[in-house]
Amino acid sequence: MRARFSLLILLLGVAQAQRNPALTGEPAPGARPEVNPFSTEADILQGGALFQTHCSYCHGVRGEGGRGADLTAGEYRMGGSEPDLFKTIRMGVPGSEMPSFRISDEEVWKLVAYVKRLGSQGLFEKAPGDASVGKALYGKNGCAACHRIGDQGTDLGPALTDVGRRRGLVFLEESLVKPDAVVANAFRAVQVVLKSGQTITGLRLNEDDLSVQLRDVGGNLRSILKENVREIRRDKPSLMPSYEARLNKTELVDLVAYLNSLKGEP
Amino acid sequence: MRIRCVLASAAVLAALGWNLSGQGLPVSYERLLKAADEPGNWLMHSHTYNSWRFSSLNQITTANVKNLHMKWLFQGRHIEKFETTPLVVNGVMYLTRPENAIYALDAATGRQMWMYEYRNPPRTFNCCGKVNRGLAILGNTLFMNTLDMHVVAVDARSGHEIWKTQIYDYNEAGGYAAPGAPLVVKDKLIVGMAGGERGVSGFLDAYDTKTGQRLWRFHTIPQPGEPNVGTWAGDSWKTGGVTTWNNGSYDPETNTLFWGTSNPWPDYNDDFRAGDNLYSCSVLALDPDTGKLKWFYQFTPHDLHDWDSTQIPILLDTQFRGENRKALAWANRNGFYYLLDRTTGKFLTAKAFVKQTWAKGFDDNGRPEVIPGNEPTPEGNDRVWPGVDGGANWMSHSYSPLTRLLYVFAREEHRTFSKNAVPHPTTEVTANSAAEPTTVAQANAGAYDPAIGGAITRAVGAPEESWGKVIAIDPGTGDIKWEHRVLTPPWGGVMATAGNLVFGGTLEGMIFALNATTGERLWTFSSNGPVFASPISYTANGKQLVSIPAGDLIVTFGLD
Numbered sequence: 001m002r003a004r005f006s007l008l009i010l011l012l013g014v015a016q017a018q019r020n021p022a023l024t025g026e027p028a029p030g031a032r033p034e035v036n037p038f039s040t041e042a043d044i045l046q047g048g049a050l051f052q053t054h055c056s057y058c059h060g061v062r063g064e065g066g067r068g069a070d071l072t073a074g075e076y077r078m079g080g081s082e083p084d085l086f087k088t089i090r091m092g093v094p095g096s097e098m099p100s101f102r103i104s105d106e107e108v109w110k111l112v113a114y115v116k117r118l119g120s121q122g123l124f125e126k127a128p129g130d131a132s133v134g135k136a137l138y139g140k141n142g143c144a145a146c147h148r149i150g151d152q153g154t155d156l157g158p159a160l161t162d163v164g165r166r167r168g169l170v171f172l173e174e175s176l177v178k179p180d181a182v183v184a185n186a187f188r189a190v191q192v193v194l195k196s197g198q199t200i201t202g203l204r205l206n207e208d209d210l211s212v213q214l215r216d217v218g219g220n221l222r223s224i225l226k227e228n229v230r231e232i233r234r235d236k237p238s239l240m241p242s243y244e245a246r247l248n249k250t251e252l253v254d255l256v257a258y259l260n261s262l263k264g265e266p
Numbered sequence: 267m268r269i270r271c272v273l274a275s276a277a278v279l280a281a282l283g284w285n286l287s288g289q290g291l292p293v294s295y296e297r298l299l300k301a302a303d304e305p306g307n308w309l310m311h312s313h314t315y316n317s318w319r320f321s322s323l324n325q326i327t328t329a330n331v332k333n334l335h336m337k338w339l340f341q342g343r344h345i346e347k348f349e350t351t352p353l354v355v356n357g358v359m360y361l362t363r364p365e366n367a368i369y370a371l372d373a374a375t376g377r378q379m380w381m382y383e384y385r386n387p388p389r390t391f392n393c394c395g396k397v398n399r400g401l402a403i404l405g406n407t408l409f410m411n412t413l414d415m416h417v418v419a420v421d422a423r424s425g426h427e428i429w430k431t432q433i434y435d436y437n438e439a440g441g442y443a444a445p446g447a448p449l450v451v452k453d454k455l456i457v458g459m460a461g462g463e464r465g466v467s468g469f470l471d472a473y474d475t476k477t478g479q480r481l482w483r484f485h486t487i488p489q490p491g492e493p494n495v496g497t498w499a500g501d502s503w504k505t506g507g508v509t510t511w512n513n514g515s516y517d518p519e520t521n522t523l524f525w526g527t528s529n530p531w532p533d534y535n536d537d538f539r540a541g542d543n544l545y546s547c548s549v550l551a552l553d554p555d556t557g558k559l560k561w562f563y564q565f566t567p568h569d570l571h572d573w574d575s576t577q578i579p580i581l582l583d584t585q586f587r588g589e590n591r592k593a594l595a596w597a598n599r600n601g602f603y604y605l606l607d608r609t610t611g612k613f614l615t616a617k618a619f620v621k622q623t624w625a626k627g628f629d630d631n632g633r634p635e636v637i638p639g640n641e642p643t644p645e646g647n648d649r650v651w652p653g654v655d656g657g658a659n660w661m662s663h664s665y666s667p668l669t670r671l672l673y674v675f676a677r678e679e680h681r682t683f684s685k686n687a688v689p690h691p692t693t694e695v696t697a698n699s700a701a702e703p704t705t706v707a708q709a710n711a712g713a714y715d716p717a718i719g720g721a722i723t724r725a726v727g728a729p730e731e732s733w734g735k736v737i738a739i740d741p742g743t744g745d746i747k748w749e750h751r752v753l754t755p756p757w758g759g760v761m762a763t764a765g766n767l768v769f770g771g772t773l774e775g776m777i778f779a780l781n782a783t784t785g786e787r788l789w790t791f792s793s794n795g796p797v798f799a800s801p802i803s804y805t806a807n808g809k810q811l812v813s814i815p816a817g818d819l820i821v822t823f824g825l826d
Contacts, residue, residue: 052686057463061646061684091389094396095345100389102441208774209753210790 036082036116038109047114050107058097063118068098070184074119074166085112121168127257129250134258137251146240149262156203156217157240158187162264172256176247179240190214191233192224200224203239290356291422292405295452299518306805308354311400311447312662313802316581317515319664319761321803325810326825327765331779331789333825337811338376340369340820347798348815351400351447351662353408354804359813360403360422361820365396366412368420374806376822380425386413391441393463399513399660399799400447402455404475409455411444417457417473431478433457433471439505440464446511451523451554454481458510462528462574468508470525470550472557482557486510486527486545494544502539507531508546512576512660516554520609523554524579524594533572534642534685542567547575549596551611561611563632566600570641571624571683572654573600580665580672584742586614595741597663597674599656600624603744604632617744619737620657620678623650642683653681653732655755662759662800664768669782671738671747673768677755679732736760736770736780748785752776758814759800771797775816777823795819 038047052061058068065071074080078088089108092100101108117124138144146157153160163172174181183189190204192212202216212232213223217239226232247255293309301309305322312319326334342348346364353360359373366384371377390396390413402409407428408420415436419428436442442461449456454472462468468486473479486508488495498506507530514525527550530543547566552559565575580595586605594608601622605614613632625634640650657676664673734756738747752772760770762782771777775793780786795817803812813822 056684056686066681097394099391099393102389102391102437207753208776208792209772210776210792 032083032086032105034083036086036109036112038106039113039116043110044113044117047110047112047117050103050111051114054101054103055111063115064182071115071118072121072167072171073184074162076119080119082109082112082116085115089115120165121171122164122166122260122263125169125260127169127253127260129253129255129257131254131257131261133251134254134256134261137247137255138258141243141246154219156215156219158184160259160262162262164260164262165264167259169256169260172259173252175240176252176255177242177244179238179242180236183237187239188234188237189239191236192229193231193233194224194228195230196228201239204234290358293355293403295404295450298404298450305803306354307356308352308802308804310353310402311351311449311513312515312578315516315518316665317513317578317662318580318582318667319662319759319800320666321761321763323803323805323810324764326763326767326779326803326812328767328781328788330825331765331767334779334789334791334812334823335825336791337374337822337824339822340371340376340378342818342820344818346396347796347817348820349395349397349399349445349798350815351800352802352813352820353401353403354802355403355422357806358422359804359820360401360408362398362400362410364398365390366398366410368401368408368410368425370422370425372806373804373811373822374809376820382420382425382427384410384412384416384418387436390414390436390443391464392443392445392460397445397798398447399445402448402450404450404453404455407475409448409450409475411446411448411457411459413443413445415442415444415459417444417448417455417478419475419478429478431473431480433459434469439466442466444511447513449514449516449523450475451516454554456514456523456525456554458512458514458525460509460511460528462507462509462511462531463533463572464507465505465531466507466509467504468506468510468527470510470552470557472554484550484552484557484559486550488544494542497541497544499540500538502543505531506539506543506546507533508543510576511574513578515579515581517581517608519592521553521555522560522608523550523552524581524608525550525552526575526577526579526596528574528576529569529572534570534683536568536570540568543569547573547600549575549579549594549606549611551608563604563606563611563613565596565598565602565604567633569600571600571650573598573652573656574659575599576660577658578660578662580663580741581608582665582672582741584670586742593741595665595672595739597658597672597676597739599652599658601652601657602634603672603674603739605741605744606632615744618657619674619739619744619746620676621651622657640683642685644685646682646684648680648682650683651680652677653679654683655679655681659757661757661798662761664760664762665741666762666768666782668764668766669738669762670741671762671782672741673760673762673782674737674739675756675758675760675770676735676737677732678735679755734772736768736785738768738782738785750780750785750787756797758797761801761803761812763803769801769803769812769814771799771801771814771816773797777801777814777816777821791821791823793817793819793821795821 060066063071144153148159192200202214206213301314342363350362359371368382370379408422415433418430457471470484472481487503487506509528530546547569548562548564551561594606596604601620602616603619604616624640627635734752736750754773758771766782768780768782773796775795777791779789793816799815801814811824
C-alpha cells in the first residue's frame, strides 16, 4: 500500500514537472502578461544596467549593434511587441547566436522595457521646430527621391515612415548634417572603379572574394566581377549628401521636427 | 519460405558488396594510432592524434584541381549552421547535425543510411548557437557530446543508442554545454565542456567507452588544497570559467594528452579575480590514464579579452635553433604563434601572426611582457588588437609534412573592449537550479547570474575594416612564408593534402584550394553558405573526395 502510494506521488510529481514551465524551460501558455508589468522609469534604468551585463557584448554599449542586431533602429526581426521581445530574450533566436538567458521574468521584462526605449527614442522627445515648415523643406529638397514615407518615395535610402518613433532628435539631426556618421549595413555605399575607367556608385548589397553586388543610384541591380575592378572605394559610406550647408539652423530644426512627427501606423 | 527469401537477398547483397554499413568496422585503437596509414578514412576529428589534419591522398593535385567539381550535397534542413567534422570509415560518412543528430551517409553519393536524433530540452545554454562539432569512434561505437551535458554512445551500424551518461547538470551556474567533439584515447573517451561566459567551473573528463562510467575528472581551476588555487583572488575560483570546449591531441610516445582551456570569467572584468587565474588560457599536458597534470603553459595570464586557448594543439617535430625538437605548435587567439617543447612544456619562441598591441615580448619562461593600456574600460577601449574573436579561434589549423609548413586561417579584426559591472558571486552554486529563478534575488544568488561576461565588444566602423588570411608559418621560427587574403575574418579551418593543396572556405561560402607552397588560389566554388567548419578528404570507390560543411549543407567535391 505504501509502495502504491509512493508510486502515485511519484507519478503525480512527474506529471507536475512535465507541466511546470519553470522545469521544462517552456513559457506557460497564457501565463505571461500581454503588457510589460515592469516598465516604469526605474525599471528601464535597471533594464539598462542588465543590458550592459547581458546584451552589450553583441548588441553594443548603446544598443547600436555589432555581432548582434542594431536595437536602436526600432525594428525587430522576431517581433516588436512586448511579449515577442520577452520570448526572444527568454528563449533566444534559433539559428542565430542569440542564446536563451537564465534570468528571472522580472529581469527579462526590465530588459524588454529598456530595449523598447532604445528603439522608440522619438516618442520621448519633443521637437522644438515647426513640423509643417519641415514638411515643405522635405519636399523642396527632393528627399523623396531616396526615402519613402508610407507609399510615397523610393527605397534608395532608409524608409522614414516611422522614423520619428524609432529615432531621437540627436540622431535625426546628425543624419542630416553628418550622414556618414552612422550608416546601417543595408545602406552602405561603395564606388566601384572598373578597369575600363567607369565608376559605378551604389549600395553594396553583397560581396565575396570574387565579386560585389550592388544597387546603383539608378536602382539597377549590378553584379561585378572583381577581375574587372580596379578599385572599390568605401570612404563615403552614405549616398546622402550633407545638408549642413544647404539648410540654415532654423530650417534644420524644422526638418528635424517634421521627421520627428513621423510616427508610422498607430 | 519467407526466411529463405530474406537469406537469399542477403547473400545477393553481400555478393554485390552492398553491405556498406558494416565495412571498415570495427575501428580498433590500434587503427586510431595509425590513422595516417588509412588516408581513405577520416577516423577522428583532426584525422590523426597529432592533429595535423593532413591528408596524404594525392589524386587531387595542383595540376588537376581546376577540374574539381561538386559530386553531391547533403542538406541538413536545419536553421543552425553546420560546425561538424564528419568521420569516414570505408565509404560511410558519419556526421553530426545541429542539434545533436547523427547521420550515416554513403560517402560516394550522400545518400542517408540511418539517423539518430538526441532530444535536448527546449532551452540549452551554449554561447554561440546550438551547434555540435563532431564525433569520435572506437570499435563499432560512435560518441557524441550533447548541448544538455551528456555523452551518448551510438552503434555505428544501426544508429541505436548504446548508453548515455550525464556529464554535469547543464542548468548549473549560468548554464553548461558540450558542443565539442570527444576524443578516444585507448579505452577512454575524453570529453570537454563549455560555459566560460556563464560563470561555470571548468573540467575535462574521461569516460569508459564500454559503459559510459566516468573514470577521471581534471578540474581546470585548482580546487582548495591543490597547487595554484592561490592564483584566484578570494572565491573567484568557484565561478572562474576555464572550459575545454574544443578538441585535443595525443602523443602516444610520451603518453600525453594535450588540451587547451578557455578564458577566465568574468571575461572582461577582473575586479574580483586578481592573479594569473590558472589554468585559464593554457595548454594542459595530462596523463590520459589518470587525468594527472604533467605540465601546463599559460599563453595569456590573467586574460581580459576572452582570448580562449582552445585551439587544437599541433604536435610536430621541427628544427629550432639548429636542434630537432619534439614540439607543440600553437597559433593562439591572442595573436601569437607559439612553439613549446611538448615533452616538458618549455617555451621556445613566440611570434605575432596578426596585428597585436598587448605584449612587447616574452621572458625566458615564456611569460608575456604586457603593455599597459589594453585593458577593457567602461567607456570602451578601441586601441586593442586582436579583437575579441582573436587572431585564431576554434577552427582547425593544418600541418603538411611535405612542405613543413603550418597553415592557419587567421583573423585580422578590430573590436572595442569595454568593462561593465558584474555582480560578484557570494554564495555556493546550488545543486538544484533546474527551476527558473522568479526573482532578482534568486537569480543573483545560488545558481548565480548567467551574465555573458560583463563587457562589450563591438565592431568598429565598416565590416570592410577587418579581413581574413590563410597564412603558412614556418613552425621552427614563426616566420610567415606566404599569405592569402580573403574578404572577411573566417570561421572555417583548413586542410593540407599531399596534392600540395590547402583547402578551406570563407564566411561568404567560397570554398577554395590554394597552392600549399605559394598560397596561390587555384580553384574556387561558390557555395553561398557560410563556412563554420574544416574540410576533410577521403576516398569512396577508390576516388579522392573533399567534403566541407557550408551553411546547412555538406558539400562534396571530386574529379571525374
